[in-house]
Amino acid sequence: MMLPFGLLAQQISVIAQTDTNSIRIGEQIKLQLTATLTPAQISNANFKVAFPVIPDSLDHFEVVNRSAIDTVQDGTRHLLHQTYTLTSFDSGHWTFPPVRFEVVDASGTPDSAFTQPIGIDVNTVAVDTTKAFKPIKTVQSVPWNIWDYWIYLAIGAGLVLLIGGLIWFFRRKPKKAPVVNVPTISPYELAVHNLKALKEEKLWQQGDVKQYYTRLTDILRTYFENQFGIAALELTSEELLNNIKPITKLNQQRDKLRSLLAIADLAKFAKLQPTPDEHEDCMKKAEEILEWTRPPKVEPAQETKSENH
Secondary structure, X not given: OEEEXXXXXXXXXXXXXXXXXXXXXXXXXXXXXXXXXXXXXXXXXXXXXXXXXOOOEEOOEEEEXXXXXXXXXXXXXXXXXXXXXXXXXXXXXXXXXOOEEEEEOOOOOEEEEEOOOEEEEEEOOOOOOOOOOOOOOOOOOOOOOHHHHHHHHHHHHHHHHHHHHHHHHHHHOOOOOOOOOOOOOOHHHHHHHHHHHXXXXXXXXXXXXXXXXXXXXXXXXXXXXXXXXXXXXXOOHHHHHHHOOOOHHHXXXXXXXXXXXHHHHHHHHOOOOOOHHHHHHHHHHXXXXXXXXXXXXXXXXXXXXXXXX
Protein backbone atom coordinates (compact mmCIF):
# COMPACT_ATOMS: atom_id res chain seq x y z
CA MET A 1 0.00 0.00 0.00
CA MET A 2 2.81 2.46 0.81
CA LEU A 3 5.94 2.10 -1.27
CA PRO A 4 8.61 4.81 -0.52
CA PHE A 5 11.75 5.18 -2.49
CA GLY A 6 14.38 7.53 -1.04
CA LEU A 7 16.91 9.55 -2.98
CA LEU A 8 19.72 9.37 -0.47
CA ALA A 9 22.12 11.67 -2.28
CA GLN A 10 19.61 14.53 -1.99
CA GLN A 11 18.16 13.43 1.40
CA ILE A 12 14.65 13.64 -0.06
CA SER A 13 12.02 10.92 0.21
CA VAL A 14 9.33 10.49 -2.45
CA ILE A 15 6.35 8.20 -1.86
CA ALA A 16 3.50 6.86 -4.02
CA GLN A 17 0.64 5.22 -2.13
CA THR A 18 -2.93 4.14 -2.89
CA ASP A 19 -5.93 3.75 -0.60
CA THR A 20 -6.49 0.20 -1.89
CA ASN A 21 -4.82 -2.36 -4.11
CA SER A 22 -7.99 -4.22 -5.18
CA ILE A 23 -11.07 -2.74 -6.88
CA ARG A 24 -13.95 -3.82 -9.03
CA ILE A 25 -13.93 -2.70 -12.64
CA GLY A 26 -14.92 0.97 -12.93
CA GLU A 27 -14.31 1.81 -9.26
CA GLN A 28 -11.93 4.60 -8.28
CA ILE A 29 -8.56 4.61 -6.51
CA LYS A 30 -6.89 7.47 -4.64
CA LEU A 31 -3.20 7.77 -5.53
CA GLN A 32 -1.21 10.13 -3.31
CA LEU A 33 2.24 11.45 -4.22
CA THR A 34 4.33 12.85 -1.36
CA ALA A 35 7.78 14.49 -1.23
CA THR A 36 9.42 15.10 2.16
CA LEU A 37 11.86 18.04 2.45
CA THR A 38 14.15 18.97 5.35
CA PRO A 39 14.28 22.52 6.80
CA ALA A 40 17.69 23.04 5.16
CA GLN A 41 16.26 22.20 1.74
CA ILE A 42 13.26 24.49 2.23
CA SER A 43 15.45 27.45 3.24
CA ASN A 44 17.92 26.90 0.36
CA ALA A 45 16.92 29.03 -2.63
CA ASN A 46 18.72 26.74 -5.09
CA PHE A 47 17.04 23.51 -3.97
CA LYS A 48 13.97 22.65 -6.05
CA VAL A 49 11.65 19.69 -6.50
CA ALA A 50 9.07 19.36 -9.28
CA PHE A 51 6.20 16.88 -9.10
CA PRO A 52 5.65 14.44 -11.99
CA VAL A 53 2.96 15.18 -14.58
CA ILE A 54 0.82 12.06 -15.02
CA PRO A 55 -1.05 11.98 -18.38
CA ASP A 56 -4.85 11.69 -18.49
CA SER A 57 -4.62 8.15 -19.86
CA LEU A 58 -2.00 5.44 -19.46
CA ASP A 59 -1.93 1.64 -19.78
CA HIS A 60 -5.01 0.20 -18.03
CA PHE A 61 -5.63 3.36 -15.97
CA GLU A 62 -7.49 6.65 -16.51
CA VAL A 63 -7.04 9.87 -14.50
CA VAL A 64 -10.43 11.08 -13.23
CA ASN A 65 -9.21 14.05 -11.19
CA ARG A 66 -6.06 15.60 -9.78
CA SER A 67 -5.61 18.00 -6.87
CA ALA A 68 -3.29 20.96 -6.48
CA ILE A 69 0.00 20.51 -4.65
CA ASP A 70 -0.34 21.43 -0.97
CA THR A 71 2.22 21.71 1.83
CA VAL A 72 1.95 20.24 5.35
CA GLN A 73 4.52 20.79 8.11
CA ASP A 74 5.32 17.66 10.12
CA GLY A 75 7.60 18.73 12.95
CA THR A 76 10.75 20.03 11.28
CA ARG A 77 9.93 18.46 7.91
CA HIS A 78 7.80 19.82 5.06
CA LEU A 79 5.55 17.38 3.20
CA LEU A 80 4.35 18.22 -0.31
CA HIS A 81 1.20 16.32 -1.33
CA GLN A 82 -0.75 15.79 -4.54
CA THR A 83 -3.69 13.38 -4.91
CA TYR A 84 -4.81 11.71 -8.16
CA THR A 85 -8.14 9.90 -8.59
CA LEU A 86 -7.71 6.91 -10.93
CA THR A 87 -10.02 4.26 -12.41
CA SER A 88 -9.65 1.21 -14.64
CA PHE A 89 -11.98 -0.57 -17.04
CA ASP A 90 -9.62 -3.49 -17.80
CA SER A 91 -9.90 -6.50 -15.51
CA GLY A 92 -6.69 -8.19 -14.36
CA HIS A 93 -3.60 -7.51 -12.25
CA TRP A 94 -1.97 -4.29 -13.43
CA THR A 95 1.06 -2.35 -12.28
CA PHE A 96 0.97 1.42 -11.90
CA PRO A 97 4.42 2.46 -13.16
CA PRO A 98 7.05 4.40 -11.18
CA VAL A 99 6.81 8.21 -11.46
CA ARG A 100 9.76 10.60 -11.48
CA PHE A 101 10.29 13.70 -9.34
CA GLU A 102 12.73 16.26 -10.77
CA VAL A 103 15.20 17.51 -8.14
CA VAL A 104 17.80 20.30 -8.23
CA ASP A 105 20.21 20.18 -5.28
CA ALA A 106 21.78 23.08 -3.40
CA SER A 107 24.67 23.24 -5.87
CA GLY A 108 22.31 23.48 -8.84
CA THR A 109 22.89 19.90 -10.03
CA PRO A 110 19.75 18.28 -11.55
CA ASP A 111 18.76 14.80 -10.45
CA SER A 112 15.69 12.56 -10.24
CA ALA A 113 13.81 10.54 -7.62
CA PHE A 114 11.55 7.63 -8.55
CA THR A 115 8.71 5.94 -6.68
CA GLN A 116 8.24 2.18 -6.70
CA PRO A 117 5.57 0.57 -8.94
CA ILE A 118 2.23 -0.32 -7.32
CA GLY A 119 0.27 -3.50 -8.10
CA ILE A 120 -3.50 -3.10 -8.52
CA ASP A 121 -6.05 -5.92 -8.93
CA VAL A 122 -9.06 -4.97 -11.09
CA ASN A 123 -11.81 -7.55 -10.55
CA THR A 124 -14.96 -8.25 -12.53
CA VAL A 125 -18.42 -8.69 -10.96
CA ALA A 126 -18.93 -12.31 -9.92
CA VAL A 127 -21.75 -14.09 -11.80
CA ASP A 128 -23.23 -17.41 -10.68
CA THR A 129 -23.43 -19.35 -13.96
CA THR A 130 -24.97 -22.43 -12.27
CA LYS A 131 -28.34 -20.69 -11.85
CA ALA A 132 -30.88 -20.63 -14.70
CA PHE A 133 -32.03 -17.39 -16.34
CA LYS A 134 -35.23 -16.02 -14.86
CA PRO A 135 -38.20 -15.40 -17.23
CA ILE A 136 -39.01 -11.88 -18.40
CA LYS A 137 -41.90 -10.28 -16.52
CA THR A 138 -44.95 -9.18 -18.50
CA VAL A 139 -46.09 -5.54 -18.55
CA GLN A 140 -48.43 -4.79 -15.66
CA SER A 141 -50.95 -1.94 -15.67
CA VAL A 142 -51.57 0.29 -12.67
CA PRO A 143 -54.99 1.93 -12.10
CA TRP A 144 -54.97 5.70 -12.69
CA ASN A 145 -55.74 7.99 -9.75
CA ILE A 146 -55.80 11.78 -10.02
CA TRP A 147 -54.58 12.19 -6.44
CA ASP A 148 -51.34 10.51 -7.42
CA TYR A 149 -50.56 13.64 -9.47
CA TRP A 150 -51.81 16.35 -7.14
CA ILE A 151 -48.31 17.75 -6.56
CA TYR A 152 -47.74 18.14 -10.33
CA LEU A 153 -51.13 19.82 -10.73
CA ALA A 154 -50.31 22.22 -7.89
CA ILE A 155 -46.92 23.05 -9.42
CA GLY A 156 -48.55 23.62 -12.84
CA ALA A 157 -51.19 25.94 -11.37
CA GLY A 158 -48.50 27.83 -9.47
CA LEU A 159 -46.42 28.29 -12.66
CA VAL A 160 -49.46 29.61 -14.55
CA LEU A 161 -50.12 32.17 -11.80
CA LEU A 162 -46.43 33.13 -11.67
CA ILE A 163 -46.16 33.62 -15.45
CA GLY A 164 -49.39 35.61 -15.49
CA GLY A 165 -48.14 37.84 -12.68
CA LEU A 166 -44.81 38.47 -14.43
CA ILE A 167 -46.55 39.40 -17.68
CA TRP A 168 -48.84 41.84 -15.82
CA PHE A 169 -45.87 43.33 -13.92
CA PHE A 170 -43.66 43.92 -16.97
CA ARG A 171 -46.51 45.42 -18.99
CA ARG A 172 -47.17 48.00 -16.26
CA LYS A 173 -43.47 48.65 -15.62
CA PRO A 174 -42.36 52.00 -17.10
CA LYS A 175 -39.84 51.76 -19.91
CA LYS A 176 -36.33 52.85 -19.07
CA ALA A 177 -34.29 55.16 -21.22
CA PRO A 178 -31.93 53.30 -23.56
CA VAL A 179 -28.54 52.59 -22.04
CA VAL A 180 -25.57 54.05 -23.89
CA ASN A 181 -22.76 51.53 -24.06
CA VAL A 182 -19.48 53.07 -22.97
CA PRO A 183 -16.40 51.50 -24.56
CA THR A 184 -14.51 49.38 -22.02
CA ILE A 185 -10.92 48.25 -21.94
CA SER A 186 -10.23 44.93 -23.69
CA PRO A 187 -8.95 41.86 -21.75
CA TYR A 188 -5.59 42.18 -23.54
CA GLU A 189 -5.17 45.86 -22.65
CA LEU A 190 -6.17 45.17 -19.03
CA ALA A 191 -3.62 42.33 -18.76
CA VAL A 192 -0.83 44.49 -20.26
CA HIS A 193 -1.68 47.31 -17.85
CA ASN A 194 -1.66 44.97 -14.84
CA LEU A 195 1.68 43.39 -15.84
CA LYS A 196 3.22 46.83 -16.15
CA ALA A 197 1.88 47.80 -12.71
CA LEU A 198 3.24 44.55 -11.23
CA LYS A 199 6.72 45.24 -12.62
CA GLU A 200 6.68 48.76 -11.16
CA GLU A 201 5.74 47.46 -7.67
CA LYS A 202 9.02 45.43 -7.53
CA LEU A 203 7.52 42.79 -5.23
CA TRP A 204 10.18 40.11 -5.62
CA GLN A 205 12.95 42.68 -5.24
CA GLN A 206 11.41 43.46 -1.81
CA GLY A 207 11.32 39.75 -0.86
CA ASP A 208 7.57 39.16 -1.43
CA VAL A 209 8.09 36.30 -3.91
CA LYS A 210 4.81 34.47 -3.21
CA GLN A 211 2.71 37.60 -3.80
CA TYR A 212 4.65 38.30 -7.02
CA TYR A 213 3.85 34.90 -8.54
CA THR A 214 0.26 34.95 -7.24
CA ARG A 215 -0.36 38.28 -8.98
CA LEU A 216 1.49 37.20 -12.14
CA THR A 217 -0.50 33.97 -12.61
CA ASP A 218 -3.82 35.65 -11.66
CA ILE A 219 -3.28 38.28 -14.38
CA LEU A 220 -2.77 35.54 -17.01
CA ARG A 221 -5.67 33.42 -15.72
CA THR A 222 -8.03 36.44 -15.75
CA TYR A 223 -6.93 37.23 -19.31
CA PHE A 224 -7.57 33.63 -20.45
CA GLU A 225 -11.00 33.66 -18.79
CA ASN A 226 -12.14 36.98 -20.31
CA GLN A 227 -10.52 36.56 -23.74
CA PHE A 228 -11.03 32.84 -24.45
CA GLY A 229 -13.90 31.86 -22.12
CA ILE A 230 -11.84 29.40 -20.03
CA ALA A 231 -12.68 29.13 -16.31
CA ALA A 232 -8.96 29.54 -15.65
CA LEU A 233 -9.25 30.95 -12.12
CA GLU A 234 -10.90 27.71 -10.91
CA LEU A 235 -8.45 25.24 -12.51
CA THR A 236 -5.18 23.73 -11.35
CA SER A 237 -2.11 24.36 -13.48
CA GLU A 238 -2.33 20.97 -15.20
CA GLU A 239 -6.10 21.31 -15.81
CA LEU A 240 -5.49 24.76 -17.33
CA LEU A 241 -2.88 23.33 -19.71
CA ASN A 242 -5.35 20.63 -20.79
CA ASN A 243 -8.17 23.16 -21.32
CA ILE A 244 -6.16 25.38 -23.69
CA LYS A 245 -5.61 22.54 -26.19
CA PRO A 246 -8.63 23.45 -28.41
CA ILE A 247 -7.45 27.08 -28.64
CA THR A 248 -4.73 26.85 -31.29
CA LYS A 249 -3.10 30.23 -30.77
CA LEU A 250 -2.95 29.79 -27.00
CA ASN A 251 -1.87 26.14 -27.24
CA GLN A 252 1.14 27.23 -29.32
CA GLN A 253 2.47 28.86 -26.12
CA ARG A 254 1.81 25.68 -24.06
CA ASP A 255 5.47 24.91 -23.22
CA LYS A 256 6.17 28.50 -22.24
CA LEU A 257 3.04 28.58 -20.03
CA ARG A 258 3.90 25.19 -18.46
CA SER A 259 7.39 26.44 -17.47
CA LEU A 260 5.98 29.65 -15.95
CA LEU A 261 3.27 27.79 -13.96
CA ALA A 262 5.75 25.19 -12.67
CA ILE A 263 8.04 27.85 -11.17
CA ALA A 264 5.06 29.80 -9.82
CA ASP A 265 3.58 26.71 -8.10
CA LEU A 266 6.92 25.91 -6.46
CA ALA A 267 7.25 29.48 -5.23
CA LYS A 268 3.65 29.69 -3.95
CA PHE A 269 3.12 26.23 -2.47
CA ALA A 270 6.60 24.81 -1.78
CA LYS A 271 8.09 28.11 -0.52
CA LEU A 272 11.05 27.77 -2.88
CA GLN A 273 12.98 30.87 -3.92
CA PRO A 274 13.58 31.20 -7.69
CA THR A 275 16.62 33.15 -8.84
CA PRO A 276 16.36 36.79 -10.01
CA ASP A 277 16.88 35.57 -13.60
CA GLU A 278 13.91 33.22 -13.20
CA HIS A 279 11.76 36.08 -11.86
CA GLU A 280 12.58 38.19 -14.91
CA ASP A 281 12.17 35.22 -17.27
CA CYS A 282 8.67 34.45 -15.94
CA MET A 283 7.59 38.07 -16.50
CA LYS A 284 9.08 37.95 -20.01
CA LYS A 285 7.20 34.70 -20.76
CA ALA A 286 3.93 36.27 -19.57
CA GLU A 287 4.45 39.27 -21.86
CA GLU A 288 5.30 37.01 -24.81
CA ILE A 289 2.17 34.90 -24.25
CA LEU A 290 0.03 38.07 -24.23
CA GLU A 291 1.69 39.40 -27.36
CA TRP A 292 1.34 36.09 -29.23
CA THR A 293 -2.37 35.72 -28.37
CA ARG A 294 -3.14 39.41 -28.86
CA PRO A 295 -6.46 39.75 -30.71
CA PRO A 296 -6.30 41.44 -34.12
CA LYS A 297 -7.08 45.14 -34.20
CA VAL A 298 -10.53 46.02 -35.57
CA GLU A 299 -10.25 48.91 -37.99
CA PRO A 300 -13.21 51.33 -37.83
CA ALA A 301 -15.49 51.12 -40.84
CA GLN A 302 -15.07 54.02 -43.24
CA GLU A 303 -18.19 56.08 -43.61
CA THR A 304 -19.19 56.97 -47.16
CA LYS A 305 -21.23 59.99 -47.99
CA SER A 306 -23.72 59.92 -50.79
CA GLU A 307 -24.09 62.98 -52.96
CA ASN A 308 -27.28 64.08 -54.69
CA HIS A 309 -26.77 64.92 -58.33
